Amino acid sequence: MSSNPVAETVASLMPRAKAELTELVAFESVADFGQFPRSESEGAADWIAGALRAEGFQDVALLDTPDGTQSVYGFLPGPEGARTVLLYAHYDVQPPLDEAAWTSPPFALTERDGRWYGRGSADCKGGVIMHLLAVRALKATGGVPVHIKVIAEGSEEQGTGGLERYAEEHPELLSADAIVIGDAGNLRTGLPTVTTTLRGMTMVRVQIDTLEGNLHSGQFGGAAPDALGALIRVLDSLRTEDGSTAVDGLASETVWDGVQYDEEQFRADARVLDGVELIGSGSVADRIWARPAVTVLGIDCPPVVGATPSVQARARALVSLRVPPGVEAAEATKLLQAHLEAHTPWGARVRTEQIGQGQPFSADTTSPAYAAMADAMAVAYPGRQMRYAGQGGSIPLCNTLADLYPRAEILLIGLSEPAARIHAVDESVSPEELERLSVAEALFLRNYAAS
Template sequence: MTSEPSRPASVRDAATGGIPAALADLGALVRIPSVAFPGFDRAEVQRSAEAVKALAEGTGLFESVQIRDAAIPGTEERGMPAVLATRAARNGRPTILLYAHHDVQPVGDETLWDSPPFEPTVRDGRLYGRGAADDKAGVMVHIGALRALREALGDDLDLGVALFIEGEEEAGSRSFASFLADNADALRADVIVVADSGNWDAVTPALTVSLRGNARFTMTVCTLEHASHSGMFGGAVPDAMMATVRLLSTLWDEDGAVAVEGLTVRDAATPTTYTEQTLRDEAGLPEGVQPVGRDSILSRIWNKPSITVTGIDAPSVRNASNTLSPEISVVISARVAPGQAAGDAYQAIAAHLRAHAPFGAQLEFGDVDLGDGFLVDTSGWAVADARDSFRDGYGVEPVDLGVGGSIPFIADLVRTFPEAQILVTGVEDPHARAHSPNESLHLDTFRHALLAEALLLERLDARTL
């Protein structure tokens, strides 16, 4: 006489058996160029939303599946289409909100791709394509885990589920707060899983417990009323490029560490196993070019602020002439240590720049975009369940990590749902190259992530609040 398999074993079998279908559906999503940036075709984002809606409906799990958008505050525009699917909890079970996004970054220079960016291509155990990792893999981890849960538990499934697949995360989530306000009742949950982060490496799962915030803005430096001949007036008249270069250089000290008063540093321990060679390998830092900053490498990219100049409006090399530039504009992107408000960090940087403006240069600031960082309370039961599920799904001990990047909308989730336990997970590994040419997904990581999430859902379905 053979006994029936346990619930976890049934979910494991269903998740494992569903991986080929999940990967096929992921490939179909990658083929849709769902870029939500201005100037790109909104119809493709709509097509992507419709594809995700069909996938959600196909799970047979939800009572309602809709495509919705929300107003962009301060404008008459509507945000990009998102998918919202819901089912109510039964018999005292918790409700989980599963978040990912179906929009992707622009391709950039297509000649830098080794295969077409919207043609999913498998090479050496990785799936290449724009959005293959960030974040259509996150979408399919959710869908695949829900399929497995439905297949294994059938009508015995009591867990409440809200599935929220956003359509404009890469473009700044401009309507996110409005979407939360409009749909607060449908989105309210005991546990929120944000599948938009990464893992320690290709085999070790991680729970993201801290995220830096961001403060991004445009600064225009003006020194002249109009352009002038550099031969006639150079040496006496400060051109805007000279002033800009001098001013920007004050943002860092001799070691390349940020030198702005008022920016805080989070005091937290970091693993010691991350070496300079690991940094070179993961970031593409060639030998001979030295890392910047001080203290451990992980403390620099997890717990300290950073400042990067990400764009500049100035005469191009091709169009250069013997002219003193009257004004120069730059985009400054700062990452803010977890625990400091992004608005306070922006004010500190702006005050520093005003105080150090050379030659009386006039400064203007605009296009300010702020997002607060995030710190996880790791004492909750959902964190313990997630760690157990990672261990079971990946077969190795999970780790906690910080992330140097930002997911600003998490602060909106915290404000709207202060009682929810938030778990930040993901399927990226350090070689995923999200946002870059040749973005890719490590296929074994995807398989383990899908299995781990299915086991987490089973654990939550067995929990009575």
Template sequence: MTDLSADSRALSERDQAILAAVDAGFDRALDDLRALVRIPSVAWDDYDHAHVQASAEAVAALAEGTGVFERVSIERAPIGDTDELGQPAVLAVRPAKAGRPTILLYAHHDVQPWGDEALWRTPPFEPTEIDGRLYGRGASDDKAGVITHIAAIRALAEVADPEVGLALFIEGEEEHGSRSFQRFLALHADVLSADVIVVADSDNWSTEIPSLTVALRGNVACNVRLTTLEHASHSGMFGGAVPDAMLAFSRLAATLWNADGSVAVEGLTEAELEVPEQSEQHVRDEAGTLDGVDLIGSGPVLARMWAKPSITITGIDAPSVRDASNTILPTVRFRLSARIAPGQSAADAFAALQRHIAAHAPFGAHVEYDGVDLGDPFLVDTTGWGATEAKRAMADAWGAEPVEAGIGGSIPFIADLVAQFPQAQILVTGVEDPATMAHSPNESQHLGVLRKAIAAEALLLSRASERQE
């Protein structure tokens, strides 16, 4: 693996010392990442939450071990207006000195469920290194983000006493909807307030080119139930006259898209974003599109994924083929997942979807909703010093200029950060790359990307520590 300090002669002595400290501490950071990956910290219901607690304790121990923070604690906040507590998060704080700025570092230590183990090439919670990648659930999303923060702080502390203010917030339920996030921010606003917020939970352009994420689509997800009958009926006796719910679902679903696969819901908007050039074949290769299958939509391919809405039906409650019987189904329930373009609120988008469904539900089918989940999109303001310094640090650590990139996915809690801390500069960075396969079987972390992500953050923290506010 390339030594980060080898091509750093144009950097200051302090910067070179930071990069050398990252190199020297990388094996330790990798061992720490392996230890975290071994903990199956799934925050979803019906999973053992003792593992989430164990993961929080392990992260807290890492924060304590930096020797930097004045206080490290494991905290839980209520979910919404209820008395139910969310999953444990780690909070560590160190006030700024000598008028230096404060930086809030965010990541999450919970992970997605692992799914069918037969689809994994290695055991999901036994971190395994193959060809420069570490495989395991959470190896990238987002325990590598946690380690990026810890290792960057260690490197800075080895070179100088950090004067920058630091707040470390490692959430425990991001993959379960960040249900207590808003209350957590409100309860700890005094110590989480910062000049710059670094969210280490995104992607990079490639393993050689870093990204600063500047646009995120929002999301609207809901369960929709269509009902046409009081009870199931014999398909031979009544078929051809009585509308079944599956027919209603099929007819309704077809109205959601135009012939080219683009969204046909009136009221869902698009954003005006400049996007880098990218070939359709590159997207086809990354997504694993089968030969002969066309891409959908029109316009620049990255604009379709970053600046336009999309709709996916991610699940259907209906009898399986094995359990199919000769009956007319009275009701069908499906999960609708929409990604919405920057510039539109999730509430407005949900209202547009409801209007569309009401207008297109066929045969007078009754419509009900449940499981509604809304998350607003986000556009990063890159005019502040935080974005400037972050891009300079990335260029110095990676040896390549960063790309200002959009993400087709969503990080809804960023809107909560904006609401709670409207004056903060928010930077969305990450350790993933196009081959990471986060949320999928065989998730992995490219170790070269991890090393460079640590170095970039360490340089950012070091330079902020020299900045007078």
């Protein structure tokens, strides 16, 4: 990285950043309070509130959102008449899954092979630290040139919409000229990337009932309708022979015209086993950024261990559908539910229920904020040009903010590059990416103030 005061300051702050991320990762802040203590999420929120107060933020508050969680807000005033920039991250995390499968404990930040491992290290507690580093670097090198608002959400991973509804009820709170969502990631480590589209998401629970109760498979099997067998046939109908998503009435041929994702690189990033084919058709970018994608998230059925020779009377599954820009999530939900019901065999009773939903997002890349970010990225990543990419995941708040503040310029950056393995075992963050993106964000704020 070329030498400049902001970069030098961020570099000097990295040991502190590691110590702070260690403290923040230690909170088991999964916003599923049936499985994880609420006190862990409250502790993480208190930690962030304290960090904001220490940096001079005003009006720091723990916002009680309608879904029963807390988001942290703070405001740092800049020069009179300056623009306002909102910095977003979330402090809630995914469950650790199989803790025994982690190489090191999921809630203990551990350095290994040049990366920092721990749940939330990249998604998205590292984003909180990134925002703090950018603010500190500006304060140490001439001051903060814009008004800064920070919002750290407490339930992004649950998709329960608490912060979205709170923002709608308090529309002035998060108003800004530009919004930096620190919850995306570079296409690969070292390649500066701004995410310009997000797929939306809907989740539907499907339940199939065929009998009043389980039956002995020897006595009744072969004629008695098996609910689990019916469910398997329904779920299989959601894909074509090559694995492409096939929901009746939902278009699936859109083409991605931005930066491409090399297939061999994707196989390596996704850790696809040798000999196993990728699913779907079109380019990798088409499949993961521009087209719908269905995933069976879970099935309620007897485990293999302890299973009895029974015809199952009931079976359930949770199905996720990622929705590309240009498709309304509500319409996609209706199509998915109709498909599941239409493809249920044998006259079995089927019931579908929507569990969560988020709209897709597409940014305006012609805005001045994108030029300011491109210049900042060029300094933080010497010799690299900022690229535009999509993201297969969803951040429902983006659409809420775009609707509330249609003139605001929205940029998505972050630490969740493929090697971070967010949502999986052994999630990690690259400290080099944290350093460079913190520099980029600080320089963006300075560039944007002058634009």
